[in-house]
Amino acid sequence: MSDDSRRLKPVDVVVVGGGWAGSIMAKEMTEAGRTVVMLERGPDRSTAGEGAYPASIDELEGNFRYKLFQDLSKNTVTIRNNASQTALPYRRMAAFLPGEGVGGAGLHWSGVHFRMPPDDLRLRSRVIEKYGAKFIPEGMNLQDYGVTYEELEPFFDKAEKVFGTSGEAYKVNGQVVGQGNVFAPSRSDHFPLPPLKDVYTAHLFRKAAEEVGFHPYSLPAANASQQYTNPYGVQMGPCNFCGYCSGYACYMYSKASPNVNILPVLRRHPLFELRANCHVLRVERDSTGTRATGVTYTDADGKVVTQPAEMVILTAFQFHNVRLMLLSGIGKPYDPVRNEGVVGRNFVYQNVTTSVVWLDPKVETNQYIGAGGGGVAFDDFNSENFDHGPLGFVGGSPVWVNQAGVKAIAAAHSGGPPGTPRWGSAWKAGMIDTYRHSLRIDAHGANMAYRDVYLDLDPTWKDAYGQPLLRMTFDWKDNDIRMNRYVVDKIGNVAKAMGARNVHLTRREFGKPFDTRQYQTTHLGGGAVMGTDPQTSALNRYMQSWDVHNVFVIGANAFPQGTGYNPTGMVAALAYWAAHHIRTTYLAHPGPLAG
Amino acid sequence: MVSGGRQFLGINGSGFISSRRRFMQGLAGVAACGTVSASGTWAAAPPKAYTPVFFNAAEWNFLLAACDRLIPADANGPGALALDVPRFIDQQMTTPYAQGAQWYMAAPFVQGPDNLGYQLPYPPCDLYRHGIAGMNAHAATRHARPFAALAPDVQDDLLRAAEGGKLVFGDVPSAAFFDQLLANVMEGAFSDPIHGGNTGLGGWAMLGFPGARADFMDWVDRYGAHYPLGSVSITGETA
Ligand SMILES: Cc1cc2nc3c(=O)[nH]c(=O)nc-3n(C[C@H](O)[C@H](O)[C@H](O)COP(=O)(O)OP(=O)(O)OC[C@H]3O[C@@H](n4cnc5c(N)ncnc54)[C@H](O)[C@@H]3O)c2cc1C
Ligand code: SF4
Numbered sequence: 001m002s003d004d005s006r007r008l009k010p011v012d013v014v015v016v017g018g019g020w021a022g023s024i025m026a027k028e029m030t031e032a033g034r035t036v037v038m039l040e041r042g043p044d045r046s047t048a049g050e051g052a053y054p055a056s057i058d059e060l061e062g063n064f065r066y067k068l069f070q071d072l073s074k075n076t077v078t079i080r081n082n083a084s085q086t087a088l089p090y091r092r093m094a095a096f097l098p099g100e101g102v103g104g105a106g107l108h109w110s111g112v113h114f115r116m117p118p119d120d121l122r123l124r125s126r127v128i129e130k131y132g133a134k135f136i137p138e139g140m141n142l143q144d145y146g147v148t149y150e151e152l153e154p155f156f157d158k159a160e161k162v163f164g165t166s167g168e169a170y171k172v173n174g175q176v177v178g179q180g181n182v183f184a185p186s187r188s189d190h191f192p193l194p195p196l197k198d199v200y201t202a203h204l205f206r207k208a209a210e211e212v213g214f215h216p217y218s219l220p221a222a223n224a225s226q227q228y229t230n231p232y233g234v235q236m237g238p239c240n241f242c243g244y245c246s247g248y249a250c251y252m253y254s255k256a257s258p259n260v261n262i263l264p265v266l267r268r269h270p271l272f273e274l275r276a277n278c279h280v281l282r283v284e285r286d287s288t289g290t291r292a293t294g295v296t297y298t299d300a301d302g303k304v305v306t307q308p309a310e311m312v313i314l315t316a317f318q319f320h321n322v323r324l325m326l327l328s329g330i331g332k333p334y335d336p337v338r339n340e341g342v343v344g345r346n347f348v349y350q351n352v353t354t355s356v357v358w359l360d361p362k363v364e365t366n367q368y369i370g371a372g373g374g375g376v377a378f379d380d381f382n383s384e385n386f387d388h389g390p391l392g393f394v395g396g397s398p399v400w401v402n403q404a405g406v407k408a409i410a411a412a413h414s415g416g417p418p419g420t421p422r423w424g425s426a427w428k429a430g431m432i433d434t435y436r437h438s439l440r441i442d443a444h445g446a447n448m449a450y451r452d453v454y455l456d457l458d459p460t461w462k463d464a465y466g467q468p469l470l471r472m473t474f475d476w477k478d479n480d481i482r483m484n485r486y487v488v489d490k491i492g493n494v495a496k497a498m499g500a501r502n503v504h505l506t507r508r509e510f511g512k513p514f515d516t517r518q519y520q521t522t523h524l525g526g527g528a529v530m531g532t533d534p535q536t537s538a539l540n541r542y543m544q545s546w547d548v549h550n551v552f553v554i555g556a557n558a559f560p561q562g563t564g565y566n567p568t569g570m571v572a573a574l575a576y577w578a579a580h581h582i583r584t585t586y587l588a589h590p591g592p593l594a595g
Numbered sequence: 596m597v598s599g600g601r602q603f604l605g606i607n608g609s610g611f612i613s614s615r616r617r618f619m620q621g622l623a624g625v626a627a628c629g630t631v632s633a634s635g636t637w638a639a640a641p642p643k644a645y646t647p648v649f650f651n652a653a654e655w656n657f658l659l660a661a662c663d664r665l666i667p668a669d670a671n672g673p674g675a676l677a678l679d680v681p682r683f684i685d686q687q688m689t690t691p692y693a694q695g696a697q698w699y700m701a702a703p704f705v706q707g708p709d710n711l712g713y714q715l716p717y718p719p720c721d722l723y724r725h726g727i728a729g730m731n732a733h734a735a736t737r738h739a740r741p742f743a744a745l746a747p748d749v750q751d752d753l754l755r756a757a758e759g760g761k762l763v764f765g766d767v768p769s770a771a772f773f774d775q776l777l778a779n780v781m782e783g784a785f786s787d788p789i790h791g792g793n794t795g796l797g798g799w800a801m802l803g804f805p806g807a808r809a810d811f812m813d814w815v816d817r818y819g820a821h822y823p824l825g826s827v828s829i830t831g832e833t834a
Contacts, residue, residue, distance in 0.1 A: 054829045057807040060786035065692055076699040079711060088711045091699040200818045242809035251809070364821050368804055369811040408785035408804040413778075422758070423665040423777060424751070428801075432671055435802050461701060515710040 010308035011035040011273075014295050015315055016280045016324065018042075019104020020568060021554040021575045022315035023258035023266060024162075027232075028579035029313075030271045032587060037307060038272070039297055041279040042071075042101030047259050050107065051249030059407040062247040068108045069247075070098040074279075074464035077319065081475040081513040083336065083452060089461050089469065095515070096349075096522040097247075098317055102276055103259040105317065105522060106568070110246040110372025110404050111222040111255050113165045114565035115156040115573070118149035118185050119384035120446075123561065126384050127394055135394070137479050141346050141449040142394065143560035146532040146541035149185050152573050155580065157188050159572035160220075163256035164228040164236045166373075167191035167220035181217035183379040196225045196239065201365050201439035202376040205401040208497035214378040214490075219402060220569075221373025222256035232265045243405020245372025255372060275299070281465060283312050283328035283551060292330075292551050298465055310590075311550045311582075315575075318556040322347075322455050322527035323470040330548050331528065331538040334454050336473075342538040342546075343528055344455040347472065348562035350523035351397070351445035351480050351508070353488060357495045358417070358438045358502040365439050367406040375402035381487045382564040383446075393479045397445030397487040398564045399494075411435040418504055437501075441494070443487045444521075447480055447562035455527045475514050484508040523567050525559035530574075532594070540594035542586075543578040549592045552578055645679070649688035649720065653741065654727045658684060660743035661730075664750050665780045672801025675784055683783030683792030684723075693720040717767065719775055726772025729764025730757065787829050796834030799826040 013029045015022045018040035026036045050056060050068060061067045070076075070093075078087035099105030119126045124142040127135055136142050160167075169190045170180035177190070195218035198206060209216040223245065224236040239254035253260050266272050277300035284293045284306065294308035314321045325331055325343045334344035359365060377400035379385055388394065406414075415422055416430020458471040488507045495503040531537025534546040539558055545551040554575045556567040563570075581593055647655045658681045668674030675681070687693055695718025704716045717725065734742040734753060742750060754773070756762050762769035783792030785799065787807065793799065799806050806826040814822060826834045 053809070054807045054831075057809045058787050058789070058829060060782055060790055064782055064786075066697060071697070072699045073696060081708075081710070085711075086705060086707065088705060088707045088714055089699050089701070090712060092713050093697070094712065197815050199815055203816075203818060238812070240810045240812040241815045242811065244809055363819050364803075366811075366814070366822055369815055369822075408799055408802055408806075409782055411802060411804070412781040412785045412798075423754075423780075425667055425669045425671070428666065428669065428671045432802060435804070460703065513708075513710050516712045517710065 006303060006305045008305060008307050011037045012309065013311045013313060014039065014307055014309040015313045016295060017104060017316035018102045018258065018274065019099060019315060019317065020106040020258055020572055023262040024572060024575040025313045025315055025554060025579055026272060027262050027266050028583065030266065030269045032583045035271045038274045039278040039280050040102050040276050042276065044276040045101040045103050045107055045259060047249045047253060051251040053251040056248055056251055057244055059409050064409060066093050066097065068099065068101065069093060070100040077470045077472055078458040078461055079472045079474065079516050083473055087458060087471045090516055094517045095520050096524060098522060102274065103257050106258045107249050108247050109568065112373040112402065112566040113160065113163055113220045113222040114569040116563060116565065116570045117383040120563045121145045121147060121149055131389055139451045140394065140479065141451055143531055143536060145530055145560060152577055153188055155573040155576035156569065158576050159569060161192050162230050162232065162261055163222040164193060164224045164230050165191055165220055165222050166193040166196050166225035168195045168218050181379055182215045183385045191220065193225045193228055196221050196223060196371055196374040198376060199241065199370050199374065199403050201403050202401045204498050205441065205494065206376040208494045209378050211497045212493045214380045216376050216378045219373060219375045219377050219400060221371060223371040223373045224254045230261055232262065234261055234264055236260065239371050241369050241371050243368050243370050243407065246404050279465065280324065281467065283324065283330060285548060290548055292548050314551065314553045315555060318524045319455060319470055319527060321553050321555045321557045325528055325553065326457050327467055330545050330551055333456060336452050336454050339451060342536065346449035346526040346529050346560055347453055347455045347474060348447045348449050348526040348559065349474065350521040350562060351447040351484055352521055353443050353484055353506040353508055355441045355488060355491050355506045356438050356504045357441060357498060357500045359499065360501055361437050363437055365437055367403060367435060370403035370405040372404045375400050381490060391486060393483045395446035395448055395480065395483050396564055397443045397483065399441060399443055399487060399491060401439060401441055403439065417502060441491050443484060443491065444564055445484050445487060446564045449526055449561040450477055476508060478510065481508045481510055525556040525562055525567060528553055528557040529560040530558040531560060542581045542593040543574060544593050550590060554578060645682045647685040649685050653731065656741065656743040657727045657731060660750060661754065661776065662780055664747060664754055665777060666784055673797040675780055677794065678784045678792055678797050679794040680780050680783035680792050683790055684779045686791040687779060688720050694718050715767065715771060722767065722772050722775045725764050725767045726776065729762065729767065729769065733762055788832060789829050796826045796828055796832060800834045
């Protein structure tokens, strides 16, 4: 195909995908004086267009017709619970909602903005230190990232400043400075903005959690609590808790997005070119197979075009990155039977369940008020903050009220308490009562990596360009179910302290398989992980392919296992970390950064 | 590197703020109101004259009857008919969504366990065609009348049978049709009236959902208090 395709003038860097990771990498590479072409399969998007008030405040279009999300009719994945099943296409949006178009999922994400806990970055080492190697269950691929919190700290800090993140620190430079998360590691600086106000339900949760003896803190939110100008000179307005973060572009320019925080500067840079509606088919390699020569893509007119480049940076989102590596022959594909290969290995998700608490009917919980990243959490059962020894499971879960704004269609779908019919007068009564007087509490748990949970190419179904779909083999495992059930029990105590009239604790059930029909999160991870051992990682600790040194792969694909937190703060920090090493070392001496 | 400066303002100067302000003017607190009868029950107002574009007469009769059962008018607020949910669904059937434009519809279609999701070759419009014909056929076989002519409790029994997957319409499991119908009914009752349903913002008013108001800067820390402003739609209609 590429022989008779159009060949364009070579550039220094091709960036595949225009989300957070792509925008950060493109910004950094132009700052380093390199010519950059960003290829984005979806349309060009801006907050001025997609976020215009009041047309954007449309729940049907945003959350039910998925206006800003991936066009599944062209490309999707297949899913099965285990290798003995036939994986079937994910035909309708449900469990996870990948982004598409300039800004990626960063245009319509919520904004919870975390740093990775230090213990999670070296989870294998930490678990062995604390509990011994035998503590790790058979079949669990527990690994370290190969990079420490201390190394990443400047890049977490940089990402927060670019995003304009609101939050309260606990420790800055080793000194206790505020009411932040007592389990959080020391920071080099405060959050750029003070925390968002607590909505009522978060306020009640904070009080109750304190009463029970936990350590609540304000969720770090990339939703600006005040007017803010970021280091690139871009301005954000103060968030008004409109409740239309998740699934929408923020009309107040308060939620951080590539479109608001980076692209306005990048678009004007003379070394930068954005090409929207360009779907990358594969990375091209030279005859040795060890060097990328550029990428081949289908442009807006359906023409197949090759863009030569000195360096290719994949920032197409976690599973699209993995698929592009498989389609391009970059790295050895994972074989679960032989337990060899790395591309597709350690695929993970977010182990989240949502419990519901009903308060006195006199109390209005006003669930439509909220910001995507706002809320109150406690970390007493996250990461290695508690003793797993007697519990016998690996991993943990933050617990929080993150009232991002519940809207009317969603309320109608969630209905009343369990046991209420889904329609008719009983549904109506239960649904209205639930909407007005309840609140939701999430256990946002980690999901560990397992030998038989992985990604590969589907043998049957193809995308609109004739390329095989990615196949997910995924199910929940006992370790993760036990962790969820342990943490959800703690929610019961908090609900009691809140004076709950009724509580529905949602626990993961043993033997109940992963259900693709229910929205969970879009926090997919792993599949092309970073590390220090090429036998168990596809990328070195600088996000560089072990096999093709001029390919860097940035995204949550790099996480060796899941974490209790949302991924994007870590993805952004890893982008700045990789960019730093490209700028300070790789550009002058192209070659493997780790040996 | 280009840096700094107000030329990169996220907020487009004062024009943005003032246009929103202009829009929000005159939207202040009109309390929810509607046609509550003496007994406190909402009248099952007949839908306004509307000629369906997609549904034929028999299908339309089914849709009216089924909507009336799925969201009946009662003490808690208006029903699906007063909210023009059937009109909403008919209008949706003329959008690309109804043709499955947003679904991955490539063959082969292999049926599998429920938890792996929808695997039928039918987009929403086909589910309606097959499903309504199937429901009417079941009604005819069991009760010698079309669905719309049955008593409400008999209709409910048939709807529950469909919901529970107990009926089969050719190769369409009844639950697939029912789920499609119920999802669209909820959308029609609770989406912005710009899409043809939620007439008079009645769905939002009964929930206490302010709609497109989208600004709670002054209300976020008024804990436990009832929000005083009514709902507003994208076009500025209030309730
Ligand atoms: C509703 C929602 C809420 C979320 N909330 C949070 C939150 O609160 N906190 C948090 O941390 N995370 C959240 N996330 C996750 C967050 O959005 C992602 O982690 C983040 O956007 C990932 O950034 P990325 O740059 O890796 O990928 P993306 O933002 O997905 O960008 C990748 C881009 O690559 C493009 N692309 C893919 N394949 C190709 C190809 N072949 N050719 C060309 N272009 C291609 C895509 O179209 C896309 O635009 C949320 C996600 C969703 C959907
Ligand atoms: S809640 Fe705040 S950050 Fe989110 S969309 Fe509304 S104004 Fe923007």
